[in-house]
Amino acid sequence: MIELKSPAQIEQMKPAGRFVASVITALGEAAGVGVNLLELDALAHDMIREAGAESCYIDYHPSFGAMPFGKVLCTSVNDAVLHGLPHSYRLRDGDLLSVDFAASVDGWVADSALSVVVGTARQDDLKIIDTTQRALAAGIEAAQAGNRLGDVSAAIAEVSRSAGYRINTQFGGHGVGRTMHGDPHVPNDGKAGRGLKLQPGLVIAIEPWLMAGTDQIYTDKDGWTLRSKDGSRGAHSEHTIAVTADGPLILTARD
Template sequence: MIELRTPAEIEQFRPAGRFVAEVLRATAAAADVGVNLLDLDHLAHQMIKERGAESCYIDYHPSFGASPFGKVICTSVNDAVLHGLPHDYALRDGDLLSLDFAVSVDGWVCDSAVSVVVGTPREEDLRLIETTTRCLDAAIEVARAGNKVGDIGAAIASVAKPAGYSINTQFGGHGVGRTMHGDPHIPNDGRPGRGYPLRPGLVIAIEPWLLATTDRIYTDADGWTLKSADGSRGAHMEHTVAITDGDPIVLTARD
């Protein structure tokens, strides 16, 4: 069911958005050569505990997951792009790391993701992250009342495809509210003017993700981590956005 929020309710999302941004800033800053993915999860876990927030991941067990997730942040490295299950792995120089985090604060959920390079960057990784960031910016720009879900997907594709990247539409954005995943689904490709109409009060997570040389993925043996079919690297950017009568509100802005 698609729910529209009042302006007062949208204001109640803001503490969750600020906290999600804070955790992603902290974990991205801590992601250095030699740091273990489990240490990043522990840092996020401690911040959740201190804030009195509630993880959206630790007990999460959808149909595509092999078991409850069991951790509080997704850590996807190199050829992993989504749902990366933290495990005993020390980050190496040049790793491309995507962090995805969702949490409930006072009953309202926000969800966001960011990709960073650990240590010495590769030019192709920087280009991949920059393009994915531009995809998100373009999508947010058209997240306005009167447009439709297809306009968001088309905006993402209008950036990604000319840059030489293909798009997988199996996983994309989604409604956000009292729970992490709700309607409508927000594909990362689409036709302008098609799909569910964007109305004031709709709160959605927009999350373009790209792989360097493929749009095909598979699930790792851990039952969660989604990896590229050809071993190429991936980047993932996401913000929770509220549709209003005017400009969209980026609830998880990190600046």
């Protein structure tokens, strides 16, 4: 069921958005050669504790997960493209890291993701990161009251395909509110003018993610991490936004 938020409730969601943005920023700055993925998870855990927030991930156990997630952060490296389960791995020069983080503050959730290159960057990695960021911006721009959900999906797909990437539609954006995942599902591909009419008060996470050489994934033996089927690298960008009468409001905007 889709629940529209009142202007007052959107105001109440802003602290969660600001907190998630601060954590994502800190993680991007902390990621460096030699840093262990478990250290990044510990940093996010410490920030949750200090803020009096709650993790959306640690007890999360959907049908596609082998067990409760057990960590507070997704860390996906290179061919790991989504839902990367933090483990003891020290980042190496040239690694492509995606971090995805969601938390609840005062009962309201926000969700965001960022991809960065650790150390020396490959041009192909910079291109795919830039494409996900531009696709995210296009999807947000299309999230106008009176438009359709398909307009958001089509805008994401246009940027992604124009850059030469194929699109996996098994996972995408979603409604956000009191819980991390709700209706509606926001695919990264779709037809303009189709689907749900966007109304003020709709809060969604928009999250384009792409793989360099394929649109096929498989689940790692850890039961969570999704990897590209051909071993190519992936990138992921995400913001939580509210549809308002004045245009889309990015709740997880980073400084």
